[in-house]
Amino acid sequence: MSLLFAGCATSITEPGAVPKIERFAYRGGGLVLRQADGECRIVAAGEISPAMVSSLTLVMREVEKQRACSKKWLELNITDGLLGQAITAGSMLRNRGYSTRLQPGSVCHTPCLLVFAAGVQRVIPSDSLLVRLGFSQIPPDEDFGGRHCETELNNNQQLTLARYLRAMLAASTADRxxxxxxxxxxxxxHELPVRDALTMGLATGG
Structure with missing residues (x-):
């Protein structure tokens, strides 16, 4: 079993009007759900994997039970992961109306960028020195990528990726x-300066 979140969710009640915090661990990372003042914020740290997607599904169900979240965010502190799982996670976010934000100090490469692209609003910390963006080779998995140095996707994989990007972003941004x-x-x-992410429309604000 790769999932460790069963029985690992913990709630923290802090003094005063401090948010409710729940933690969900999975092998290779963890999610933290923070709820306060009508906002639900999930913080993701670790790898994008099947275990992460399963845990994210669990956390989203918890959010839906609350019915008190006028704003829903996923904050990312993720560098690596599988492309197919990133597309699955991103689709889940967009279908449920989440916005995305990069955590200060995070490094966001291709799998992370695909999840980030799914946000209704996509925010990068205002101090661009706090994050690093870049396009890395797609890691091989059963759905995407290969063991060659260059990224090589077959026709079906290219179609899946293109359709996903077009569903999340403006056409010119998706094509780039x-x-x-x-x-x-x-x-x-290949580093992507934060200013370029804003200019091209990958990010909607800082």
Whole structure:
């Protein structure tokens, strides 16, 4: 069993009008659900994996039970992960009206960027020095990627990725991201300056 969240959710009640906090652990990372003043915020740290998607599903169900969240956010502190799982997680977020935000100090590469792209609003910390964005080669999994240095997707994989990006972003932004992802290789991460993420429409605000 790769999932560890069963029985691992804990609630923290802090003095005064401090948010309710619940923690959900999974192998390779964890999620924290913070609820206060009509806002529900999930903080994700670790790898994007099947265990992460299962845990995220569990947390989202908890949010839906509350029926008191006028704003819903996913904060990301994730570098690596599987592309297929990133697309699944991103689709779940958009279908439920979540916005996304990068945590200060985070490093967000291709899988993380795909989840980030799913937010209704997509926010990067105002101090651009606090985050690093970049396009990395797609890691191989059963759905995407291969063991070559260059990213090589077959026709069906390219179609899935293109449709996902087009569903999340404006056409010009989606097409630019698609090209950048396909151009990535194993030799280096192609840095994306925060100002470029804002200009191209990947981020909606800082």
């Amino acid at each position: 991201m698609f090209r950048m992802i396909n151009e990535a290789n194993c030799q280096e991460v």
